[in-house]
Every structure is written in C-alpha cells, then in structure tokens.
Amino acid sequence: MLSLIRNCKLIKPPQFHCRVNPCHTVINLVVVRLLCHSRESGNLVKSIKNLFCIGLFYQIYNFVFNIKVVFFWIPAFAGMTFTIMLPLLKKLYLTFARSSRIIITLVIVDQLSKWWFIENLRWKPGLMLKVTSFLNMVYTWNYGISFGLMREYYQYSNAIFLITNTIIVCYLYYLMIRSKTIGSFVGYSFVIGGAVGNLIDRFFRGAVFDFIHFHYQNYSFPVFNLADCFITIGVIILIEDYYSTKKVIEEKAKGNYDNAKIEAMAEKIRNTDKGGNDKIDSLQNSTYREKFEGNTEHRTVA
Secondary structure (H helix, E strand, C coil): CCHHHHHHCCCCCCCCCCCCCCHHHHHHHHHHHHHHHHHHCCHHHHHHHHCCCCCHHHHHHHHHHCCCCCCCCCHHHHHHHHHHHHHHHHHHHHHHHHHHHHHHHHHHHHHHHHHHHHHHHCCCCCEEEECCEEEEEEEEEECCCHHHHHHHHHHHHHHHHHHHHHHHHHHHHHHHCCCCCCHHHHHHHHHHHHHHHHHHHHHHHCCCCEEEEEEECCCCCCCCCCCHHHHHHHHHHHHHHHHHHHHHHHHHHHHHHHHHHHHHHHHHHHHCCCHHHHHHHHHHHHHHHHHHHHHHHHHHHH
16 A cells, blocks of 8 residues: 555646736726726717727737737727728718718619619510600610710620729719819719719619600610719719809909009009109099000100
C-alpha cells in the first residue's frame, strides 16, 4: 500500500486567485457610465458616439493587456462609421427631400400611366385603343432610347443604356441641386423624372413601355410615353431659362457700363467745370442724362 501511494502521481487541484486590477475596474466603470448615458440621452447620435468610445476603450484594453475582446470591435467599427457618415447622410437626405418632390411626383405619374395601359391594352383587339382620328393608345415595347431610336442595337447595348443613363441622371441631379434659378431647377427636375421613369422600365422589364401614338394620314410619329413628354418639357424649360438668364446678364452688364460711363463723365466735369456739382446731379438723373450728353458733345465740338 505504501509503495502504491508512493508511485501514484497526485494531481493538485487548480488554484484560483482573486485579483482586482484597478485599470480593469476603471475601464469597466467608464463603459457602464457610457452605456447608462446612451440609454438616458435618447439621442441616436450620442448613443452611436458612446458605442464608438466603448469599442475604442476595449480595443485599447485588448492591446495593453493582450486580452481578446472581439465582440466589442463591432460597436467600435459601427460607431466610428456612423459618427463620420451620419452628418453627411443627414445632409444628403435633407437635400434629396427638398429637391426631389417634383421628380418623385413625375415618376409616380409615369409609372401609374404605364401600369394602367399595360393592364388594359393587352386585352384589346390589335393591342390598340383609338382615342381620336389622329391619336391612338397602343401596346408597344421600346428596346431603344426615347421615341424608339436605336432599337435595332438592343441585344448589344441594353446594359450600356442602363449604365449611361444612370450616369447622366446622377450628373443632371448634381446640376439641379446647384441650379441658381427656378427655371433651371424645374427643367432639370422634369428631365430627371422622365429619365428615371424609363430607367425603372428598362431595369425591371428589360424594355420601355410606350403607348402614345400620333398619326395623320400617311404620317406616323414615333410612339412615346409620358416620361418622354417630361423630358421634352424639361429641355424646353432649360432652353428658355438659358436665353432669359443670358438676356438678364447682358442687361445687367449694359447697366454697369452705363453707370461707369456716367461716373467717368462726372469726374471729368469736376476737374474742368466749377459749377460741376449741379450738372453732376442732373447727370445722375436718368431724365436729363441724354440731354446732358448732347450738350457735352456740342460743347466739345465747338
């Protein structure tokens, strides 16, 4: 028995040590305080920032004490991302909400009109509804661009149309939010609304649905839809706004030139005539401007 006891390897039970690290306690207290503040504040931005701080604290904790705390990297990364991106996303949302009301309205009108005619014209004889002697509603799928152009290249260019139109819409939206006149803002909104309506068709249905057909005797206009009408109206508004703005700029430049000319003549009078103050007052009055210029020219010739 004694030899058996001597040959046996006794396994010591594990020893547990209760150690209190002051640094661990401080970190945990800070985390608890941030969590309580996040719950009490009710502010999403503050809560996200506090989560970011929690994750950052635990990452420092992990780095210093070499303890794997993987779970807290998730709030750290999420909090950091939202803290940086949230002001930008909020600004983009407000800009979109203010500037896209016309666009959203036009897209809804376009899609509702297409849905109604698709559901009703597909059961008509010949897929056509005669409205007047020169206007028909027809059931047509356009695999090209507006008014049926380039439809023969559909098998090669549908993806190109999608990508190109998306880029154009984004650029037009950028121009719209930077527009300085109401006319250009409305014009860009109409063009973008029509383009987005056709993009939705091309993306979900593979082609654009056209249903409006004008014709007169042997002449037949290409079939189109409301989105094409919106694009055309937008282009007309943009052209009109361009020329009206150009006219205003020219008139303003001409007015500045006239004011500079009057100031130069007034300065000349001050230098050459003792009673120039009264004449300057008359010169600044538009009623006597032409008369005074005529007298000045007559005096110069004499």
